[in-house]
Amino acid sequence: MMSLLVVGAIVISIVLGYRTKINIGLFAIAFAYLLGCFGLGLSPREVIASWPLNIFFIIFSVCLFYSFAIVNGTLEKLAEHLMYRCRNFPHLLPFAIFFAAVVISALGAGYYTVLAFMAPLTLLLCARTGLNLIIGAMAVNYGALAGANFVSSQSGIIFRSLMTQAGLSDSQAFINSAGIFASTLIVPVVVLGGLILFNRRRGVAMATLDHVERPLPLNREQKMTLWLTLLMMATVLLPPIASLVAPNNAAIALLNSKVDIGLIASVFSVIALLLKLGDERKAIASLPWGTIIMICGVGMLISIAIKAGTIDMLGAWIGTSIPPVLIAVAFGVVAACMSLFASTLGVVTPALFPLVPSIAASLGIDPMVIFIAIVVGAQATSISPFSSGGSLILGSCPGDEERAGLLPKLLFRAAPLGFVAALLFNLLLTFVL
Template identity: 70%
Template sequence: MMSMLVVAAIVAAVALGYKTKINIGLFAIAFAYLIGCFGMGLSPSEIINMWPLKIFFVIFSVCLFYSFATVNGTLEKLAEHLIYHCRTVPQLLPFAVFFAATVISAMGAGYYTVLAFMAPITLLLCQRTGMSLIVGGMAVNYGALSGANFVSSQSGIIFRGLMTNAGVSDNDAFINAFGIFVSTLVIPLIVIAAFVFLAGHGKALKASAFAATRPESLNSQQKTTLWLTLTMMAIVLAAPVAHIALPDNATITFINSKMDIGLIASIFSVIALLLKLGDERKAMASVPWGTLIMICGVGMLISVAIKAGTIDILASWIGSSIPPVLVPVVFGIVAAFMSLFSSTLGVVTPALFPMVLPISTSLGLDPMILFIAIVAGAQATSISPFSSGGSLILGSCTSEQSRSTLFPQLLFKAAPIGFVAALIFNLLLTFVL
């Protein structure tokens, strides 16, 4: 009975947030308090302790540091240079857009920030070069998603935090997060390649010629920001990679145990401020506070669900009712459906990740397969015009005519193709791993 009540509360929080445009996390906190204290007899301090403090701190620290590169224009300038250098091979322009979005997003800009400044650039390139709107839209959208999934970028950090909260070791969480990044990099590349080389889009691009104005060089402040960002990424990645390569080395094990991306990012934020790489107030304002509240609020409600045994019941039902080979596909479908109405980071992954270990243990599946299936499925439909990503792309159209042309292409072509590609990938992954 209590499990059903918690599930109803999760659905209600999402529905109320969707309807009222109020942060879902705030509704989740209210439901966690009411159900936990008055329905399950938990104390208020127990409910407050369910706030995922580590995830909150890591996301805040990393986003604060990366916001300097956004505030002082480093990432936008870098995107312009990457696309400019593709002017001599126009048929490869979709891949240039994809990789530019991936790199900029991986360097900390995050999904929405990259779409905000790269979608208008991409759609303008579509007009100048003959690149179809659907190919351009898919390239910038899935590139931004893939880059954000990198292990040291915003989404990748959230995934790692959710995994460790669900009982996965730090080392395995790093490996699983890297698997998610590679998978969400490969799937859209295959889809874009099919459009360019099999559907005739490449020939149209090759026949076109477009003039690109050389962007201005990075100024000294932006160059410093770029090197500082690359240095932090190298430090964050070096220790876990070395530990995976040499797990028995005592020195590397010790260093890796002392590494924390949130604390490292805090140090680099201080360095950025001392070097005057950006305004502190603007950098602080760029932190995605709404996303933080949503993730942590829903995390509290999910913790109540775990306490009530809801996650174990759902995991047991899936493990006993669905053939093991289809479990990743089912997870992908459920995640894709959920993401149509809610956030992948704030709702879908916090709700589904806790089920992975119980199900993978009972069915003998590699947990990485299920983690990848959830994220790939959830992000496949992100280009729908009803989602935040698709709506940002539509909003970047320069005319009402191009907007009305792109809307049905995103809804009836891009989103279904991305969804089917993710499901096929999830099915193949089951046999490969």
């Protein structure tokens, strides 16, 4: 009975969040308190302790460092330069948009930030060049997602934290996160390539990009920010990679054990402030507080679900009702359906990732396959107008008429196309790995 109440609370939190436009995480915190204290008999202190402090600190510290690149215009200027470099290849514009979004997002801007400033630019380019709106929207959405999945960027960090909380080691989480990034990079390239070839065979013409003006060079603060960002990424990535290459080296193992991306980002934030690369108040104000509250609030409710046995019950049902060969595909389908209306980071992965280790161990499946299937499935339908990505793209439309025309295209063409591509990829992944 309690498990059903917890599942109902998660669903109601999502529904109320989207109907009232109030952060889903706030509803989740309220339900965690009511169900935890009055349903499971937990003390208020135990409910408060379910706040995922590790995830909160990592997101806060990493986003604080990357916010300097947002505040001083480094990421926006970099996007303009990447677009300008591709002006002589109009038919490759979707790939230019995609890879620009990947690079900017991987450098730490994160999914929502990239969409916020690149979606309007993409829709403007579609209007001026004749690029299909669906292709443009999918390119920028796919790119922002894939880049954010990089192991040292926002989504990749969250995935790794969720995996370690589910019981995986740091090295296993790192490898799985790298697999997720590679997969979400491959799927869009194949999909966009197919759409470009299809449109070219139909004879759809595009105008030139001669109107794209040469952007101004990066100033001192922007250059220093870019170099500091690359240095931080190297500091975070090199020790775990070296540990994988030389697992028996004691010095490398010691160094890797001391690496924590949250603490490293905090050090680099201090360096950025000392170098005067941005205003501290603006940097803190630009943090994705809404996303942080949503992820941590839902994390509290998921913690209550674990204590109530909901996760174990759901895992047992999946393990006994679905053939082992289709487990990963089933997870991908469930994630895709959830992502039509909910956030991948705030709802889908916190709910599904805890199920993976036990199911993978009992059925002899590589957990990385299931983790990849979940993220690929969830991000395939994130372009739905009822999900975070699609709503941001719709919000970038210049007028109500354009918005009304784009909504059905996102819902009935882009989301189903992404779902089919994800389903085929997950089937292939299941039988190859």
